[in-house]
Amino acid sequence: MGTSSPESFLDAVYRLAATYTSRGSTTEATQLRDVADTAKEKAAAGGAGGAAVLEDLGALVKTYLESARWNIAIDLGVLVLNARKALLGEKDPSTLTAMSNLASAYWGQGRWKEAANIGHRVTDLRRRTLGDEHPQTLTSMSNLASTYSRQGQWRDAEILQVKVLEVRVKTLGRDHPSTMTSMGNLAVTYGNLGRYADEEKLERHLIELGEAKLGAMDGSVLTWKSNLAETYREQGRLESANRLHLLVFNARKDTLGIQHPLTLTSMANLASTYRQQGRWEEAEHLENCVVKTSEAVLGRDHPQTLMAVGNLASTYCRQGRLRDAAGLWTRVVALMKTVLGDHHPDTLTAMADLAVTYQRQGQLSDAETLMIQTLNGMKATLGQEHPHTLTAMANLGMIYQSQGRWEEAGDLAEQVYAGRRKILGEEHSDTALALEDLMRIARVEAADRTMQASEHPSNLILIHQ
Known part of the structure; x- marks a missing residue:
């Protein structure tokens, strides 16, 4: 032009x-x-x-x-x-x-690649012209790290965020708003990496600093509270998550309006907590609102809209509406591959959910193929011990159980239990589920061995006529 x-x-x-x-x-x-x-x-x-x-x-x-x-x-x-x-x-x-x-x-x-390309250039030019510790350079580094996070490049994001936080603590102090923003960004990255204990510790400290400096209803403080609520949800502490998400949602609705992206995020988070609590109708109502508003405000192909559609599909699946869920998941996976790429964590999560839906519909071969593809992608992108990788491994094990492949299912169950015990702790609900799964497989295998032994020639009674 x-x-x-x-x-x-x-x-x-x-x-x-x-x-x-x-x-x-x-x-x-x-x-x-x-x-x-x-x-x-x-x-x-x-x-x-x-x-x-x-x-x-x-x-x-x-x-x-x-x-x-x-x-x-x-x-x-x-x-x-x-x-x-x-x-x-x-x-x-x-x-x-x-x-x-x-x-x-x-x-x-949601055009992360274009944002990253420009962010790289801005960061490089500001480093050369202003220096590594200039406030504008740090802002560019922080923005680039946020783009990395959206692309699922969480380790790259962590490296930049740690550098930014160190400089801001040194030059501005721990309770400066810019320092607290850096702290919040790093906490979210810890959560994405599955380091929930580190995330919670940093978020609690951050909220304490923020409320004292900015006030309990400040927009940034609300974001940190929302992030802490998500940490609680990941830890299985659903009542605590629900209370905090509801507080943030009401505050954002009053100050930003129902159509603002942050309000929609709060609504989606609250709905996800309802779903985990088994409150299907409340979850579905909120998720339908989020989908319709996101499509109108952000567009049908926006990553946040696709996440909203995926959340609604999850609720349909929990309600037993498998055909509806599969239809939505198929659409979400196809669009996420186009918009985000095949190996983006959100794409892989959607693929895993579609595979689980296939399993519940009895399409075991399709479920197995897709879950193996998902698991391999998560291992490469997130790592062997990431909570999402372990969940995909557990889901593949369930598919093997449905196929009667107990030995393969048992091998996976052992890996899942060991990984969750290490990463999430002995008391986490997901760890308990992994142990139950492992024990159930062991009982089936023991019963199978007993049956085989009873049929061995040495144990058969000879009947003479």
């Missing part, structure tokens, strides 16, 4: 406004035209029209980011970035800010 002169840049703004008018997005179109008209008037009066419109439109991009209006933020962000590059060069601070804003817009839309 030719935006090297103020005139060509203003023409590009008017064309973008016309595009949004044709889409029926009159609010955005009016905002764009108003800014361009003001800049044109300044230019006619001898003012710096091009510079003024760049500043005004850059501020408008930030407004769109803050209100989660990703499409217009991207369209306008690309335009502003190209103009700043042409007028000021790639290394200018305002160009780097425009680049960072565009990466944030891609991140919000």
Whole structure:
């Protein structure tokens, strides 16, 4: 796009406004035209029209980011970035800010690869021009780590987050908002890596600092409370998770509105807790709301929408609505492979859920093939002892049990129990389930050996006639 002169840049703004008018997005179109008209008037009066419109439109991009209006933020962000590059060069601070804003817009839309590519470039340029410990460099590193997390590259995210946290503790102190944000990001990564004890310890410390510094209902503090609630859910502490998720959901609904992505996330988290508690109707009601709103606000192919559809499929599966669940999971897996890639953790989780649904429908061969593929992907991506890998292993073992392949099922059950005891602890409900599974297989194998022994020739009674 030719935006090297103020005139060509203003023409590009008017064309973008016309595009949004044709889409029926009159609010955005009016905002764009108003800014361009003001800049044109300044230019006619001898003012710096091009510079003024760049500043005004850059501020408008930030407004769109803050209100989660990703499409217009991207369209306008690309335009502003190209103009700043042409007028000021790639290394200018305002160009780097425009680049960072565009990466944030891609991140919000779930376009992780594009966000990562820009994030790499911004981080590299800021390191070279500002130094490793400059606040803007640290912000770029933190944003890049968040993109890694969304791509499932949690070890890469951890490396960057630890560096950022160390510098911020040293330069700003532990209770500075930026330091606390870094702490929260690292805690989430610990959870993604299955290090739940480390995650809980850091989140509890963080909430204590945040409530004292920012207040109990601050947006960041609510995010940390939501993360702690998810940690409780992963640990099987469902009542604690439910109370905290409900608190966060109500606070976000009141302050952000029901359609905000963070409110939708809270609603989805609360529904997942209801599902684990066996409260199917409440879970289904919330999940249907999340799906419909996410499709309207974010789009049908957005990763957050796909997660919402997957959650609804899980509830259908628990209710015994297997055909409905399989239909949703098939759609989710296909779209996640396209949007996120075959080896993204969310894609692998969806594949595992589809395989479990196949098993419950009696499609054991399809279930086995898909679960083996999933397990191999999780081993490569998450590691042998990650809780999700162990769950996939347990599910494959259940498929083997359905097929009467008790020896193979027993081998997997031993690995699952040992892994969960090590990672989750002896008291965790998943560890207890693994032990029950192992004992059940042992009883079946013992009964099978007893039956075989009773049929051995040395144990048969000869009947003479």
